[in-house]
Amino acid sequence: MGMTYLFLILAVFSVVVKSQLKPQVSMVLTFKQVYSGDTIILSCDNSIGKVKWFFNKVEDQNQAKTWSIRAVSAKNSGSYQCENNGQKSDNFNITVQEYLPPATLLLKSGEPVININGSVVLELLVEEDESLKGWCCWVYKAGRVGRITLKKSLTTENHKVLTFQPSKLKDNVAIYWCSDENNLRSTPLTIKTSDRVVRMMILPGPALLGEKLSLRCVVSGTDRISHTIFYKDKQTIKDGSSSSHVINNVTESDQGIYSCQATFTRSDKGVPNTVNSTQQELIVSAPPMKAVVSESAGLSCSCSSCPNGAFYHWYYKQHNPQWLPKGISESYTGFMPAGSYACRAVWKNGRSALSNIHHLTDDVDAQETHVLLITIGLIVLGVMLVIGAIVMYRKRRTREEAIYQDMPLMTVKSQDGGDGGYEELHKKHGTKREGEYDTLNTTPAQAAGGEKTEGATESCALLAQVIYFFLKVNIIMN
Incomplete structure (x- = not known):
């Protein structure tokens, strides 16, 4: 009984002490620098009960001990204060950089809204002139910041990409980010959970003014969605068979609370079910400085x-x-x-x-390729024609020389007894000179011009193959 009274006295004393302490603003996610698109969570320490929050001395509607501000931009730069039991904290100044952190943490596999006890695969990327040496990753959930255990062999000078899977998520929301030994860090990534089979999918980051954005209505375990209705601030904005809604040019008026309703079946002959998703907030932000x-x-x-x-x-x-x-x-x-x-x-x-x-585009690339192929084809064609002409010419010369060599003019004595005369070409009927045509060794086809036909055929065949090759390449490129 005495111990019970002792604990009660200590609890009352703690409350009294806290009520006497001055409230103090702190940042739960201990970011050394705040970048465009970050989520910041402020806490009013040493406070009990309702809290008043002030931004640049203007009171905010939030009265909870913590204040979560998503997708911050330059307009969120300024001084923050909290008030509790009539006491105001000192100013807590925040300057939002109008650019992005030096590394990127993105969703490699999974969705920004998952089922309870689900998981995702994340990927950390640094620029090609940096390395992952000394980097580690963190998670904020259930009001606490915890370190994610990673293999040291994956964060060395030779690594620029790190893929890892955090533990299953049971809480409503979790924020992941990574940092190195010099307080350089990545973009934060927010993952939410839902206990419903139909989920409204909005990218974890802010929607940027002037950019294109796609919203999706997803059903766990099936893609047989026959009808979908999209809502913004509880008003219907799209009703049809498509399970996605595209905003081609994001404006400030697109900011709001979105949800969807899906009609789906589990099989071809299944009974249709109609289920509403949970609501998701879309934050619209000005884009950071851009190249x-x-x-x-x-x-x-x-x-x-x-x-x-x-x-x-x-x-x-x-x-x-x-x-x-x-x-x-x-x-x-x-x-x-x-x-x-x-x-x-x-x-x-x-x-x-x-x-x-x-x-x-492929058309530009293909056009340049076609010009190159045509140029090469014309060059090859010209070379082949020259080679063909040379081959045919040399074969014709060889044939003519063979004829003259095989029909020699025989020297004979002239009738007057002098040397240097020629034998008469015209012979009597039936007379035959031995070996007069033996050295030609020609077939009837060749005697009729077969060699010329064969040379031309070979050249034409080779030319046809070249033309066929370039036509085939042209078809493939198209």
């Missing part, structure tokens, strides 16, 4: 608002959904295969957003 790709003697990359001394990194993708590094330089010249090209400015503690995308 620009321009076309002039190749492609060039620039960023007027980026710090001096920034390096320009190029990226390329064709059939794969992920951007691949393509070198570091202000301009990109040389042979460029068909695909999409973009760039960004990179410096020690930040990066610009990805630039506008330059598309090099």
